[in-house]
Amino acid sequence: MGKIGFDNEKYLALQSEQIRQRIDMFGGKLYLEFGGKLFDDYHASRVLPGFQPDSKIRMLQTIREDVEIVIAICAGDIEKNKLRGDLGISYDEDVLRLIDIFRNLQLFVGSVVVTQYAGQPAADAFLKRLTALGIKAYRHYPIPGYPTDVARIISEDGFGKNEYIETSHPLVVLTAPGPGSGKMATCLSQLYHDHKRGIHAGYAKYETFPIWNLPLKHPVNLAYEAATADLNDVNMIDPFHLEAYGKTTVNYNRDVEIFPVLRTMFSRIQDSCPYQSPTDMGVNMAGFAIVDDDVCCEASRMEILRRYYSGMVDRVRGLADDTLIYKLESIMQQAATSAEICPAVSAALLRAETSGGPAGALVLPNGTVMTGRTSSLLGASAALLLNALKELAGVDHSVDLISPQVIEPISKLKTESLGHRNPRLHSDEVLIALSISALTNPDAALALAQLNELRGCSAHFSVIISEEDIDLYKRLGIHVTCEPRYELQKLYHK
Numbered sequence: 001m002g003k004i005g006f007d008n009e010k011y012l013a014l015q016s017e018q019i020r021q022r023i024d025m026f027g028g029k030l031y032l033e034f035g036g037k038l039f040d041d042y043h044a045s046r047v048l049p050g051f052q053p054d055s056k057i058r059m060l061q062t063i064r065e066d067v068e069i070v071i072a073i074c075a076g077d078i079e080k081n082k083l084r085g086d087l088g089i090s091y092d093e094d095v096l097r098l099i100d101i102f103r104n105l106q107l108f109v110g111s112v113v114v115t116q117y118a119g120q121p122a123a124d125a126f127l128k129r130l131t132a133l134g135i136k137a138y139r140h141y142p143i144p145g146y147p148t149d150v151a152r153i154i155s156e157d158g159f160g161k162n163e164y165i166e167t168s169h170p171l172v173v174l175t176a177p178g179p180g181s182g183k184m185a186t187c188l189s190q191l192y193h194d195h196k197r198g199i200h201a202g203y204a205k206y207e208t209f210p211i212w213n214l215p216l217k218h219p220v221n222l223a224y225e226a227a228t229a230d231l232n233d234v235n236m237i238d239p240f241h242l243e244a245y246g247k248t249t250v251n252y253n254r255d256v257e258i259f260p261v262l263r264t265m266f267s268r269i270q271d272s273c274p275y276q277s278p279t280d281m282g283v284n285m286a287g288f289a290i291v292d293d294d295v296c297c298e299a300s301r302m303e304i305l306r307r308y309y310s311g312m313v314d315r316v317r318g319l320a321d322d323t324l325i326y327k328l329e330s331i332m333q334q335a336a337t338s339a340e341i342c343p344a345v346s347a348a349l350l351r352a353e354t355s356g357g358p359a360g361a362l363v364l365p366n367g368t369v370m371t372g373r374t375s376s377l378l379g380a381s382a383a384l385l386l387n388a389l390k391e392l393a394g395v396d397h398s399v400d401l402i403s404p405q406v407i408e409p410i411s412k413l414k415t416e417s418l419g420h421r422n423p424r425l426h427s428d429e430v431l432i433a434l435s436i437s438a439l440t441n442p443d444a445a446l447a448l449a450q451l452n453e454l455r456g457c458s459a460h461f462s463v464i465i466s467e468e469d470i471d472l473y474k475r476l477g478i479h480v481t482c483e484p485r486y487e488l489q490k491l492y493h494k
Helices: 008-025 042-047 055-062 075-079 091-104 121-132 183-196 219-227 239-245 253-270 293-316 322-334 343-355 380-393 404-416 427-437 442-448 467-475
Strands: 030-034 067-074 108-115 137-139 171-175 202-206 235-237 250-252 359-363 369-373 458-461 479-482
Touching (some): 008 202, 042 293, 067 091, 067 183, 075 108, 091 108, 108 121, 108 183, 121 137, 235 253, 239 253, 250 253, 293 322, 343 369, 343 458, 359 380, 380 427, 404 427, 427 442, 467 479
Parallel strands (some): 030 171, 067 171, 108 137
Antiparallel strands (some): 235 250
16 A cells, blocks of 8 residues: 555544534535535545545545435536436436436435526426436526626526425435536525525535635646646635734635625525635635645646646647647646656666557556567566566566466457457457456466556656557556557557
8 A cells, every 4th residue: 555645534533523514504404516526536546645546435434314415417417418428328318427426325315406497398208217216307598697796696586496406414415426407506595585485594505625724826736737737727815804803814816706706696595695705615624634734745746747647638639739738737737746746657668669569668666667568469568467476476587477378368269250350359358368367377366466556657658549458547546647659650549
């Protein structure tokens, strides 16, 4: 296990306590907007070593008796069949996936709200499907002039047209399958309708990054900028907090820009705004759970480097432009980050130069750097994986964990029956072959048992490797980067 810089249990305790205090602050009813991912928050676990990817859910489970979950989805996203990039499923299917996960964790899902509803046929079909599944569903409508025309928004022609979401728990968590789903507008609409009904309720935002009580240019906060570089998010000093309290805190541009409007909305809905700044709105105790700042800084610089390489590869693929790269380069300079902080980069490039073909390198937990190159039977990623497992298992590198007699028929099957041009095995195919060999080969069994030791390791390749290999490395918990070039100079890469 690598160095720990974050106390996850302390974080859970502090966060739960803070949320309970916020509920009490508003008389027992709070709408809590969840920003970012509720599950699998791997960015946070990478930049805050010790942070568990399921921390947010675990925190909610500590107060599950008070929690009700409402999932927001934009009707336009349903109509466009918008997909989650990380999962490859549509937003409406992800809503059903989220409900299943919440229920399995014994968290109560009260309803789904379809926002920006304007009679879209696909949205109607989804609403009908929800009803058939026994899930309460509500419609919220577009409001002309949102969010600046406050007079219209805070009226019967604005929030007043929205269907009121019936809730029964003190803490109503608003989450969504992705950004732009209308979580904040849903919370404010509920405050409007609650106020009309004489119900006193409040609003707060759960956003892990940027961490408000770390410096603006702290590597953890810069890593967040790198992660959202394609969204044009920028960390900044919260001017409202500085003016109100004389204290410097960090927020990001979108919340700072929208705060004057939100403050006016609160004043119209509840006669006064309970917050003096965007920082006040947040419920985030992550900064108080950092126990080793140096470890978090080191991890954050590595994350910034990974984001840079990812952006460079996206530019080659036509998915990003020079503007993104310039921004990432600027963040790298601010964080004093370069490729030199990752030994795998120079090792992969050196092995590629000496072997005359694609190569990769991986840094093991003890600091040893392993390399692998492309051969007639194995791709660089598969060879690197086998070499790393041999090293961890203490198996001599001259030993074949998988017999060539096993690999060759698999290669033949790929080219002669499955239509592949490349006979070399991908990483997942090598692991399947290794698991078969482990039945009769003790060395293979010992090597296979080391897979979990690779979690958290960093790997780098001299060329862009296949999506199959990247996906396999990610599932093993290996942080992988690639040089922004393909092995073959052609237009179509699959």
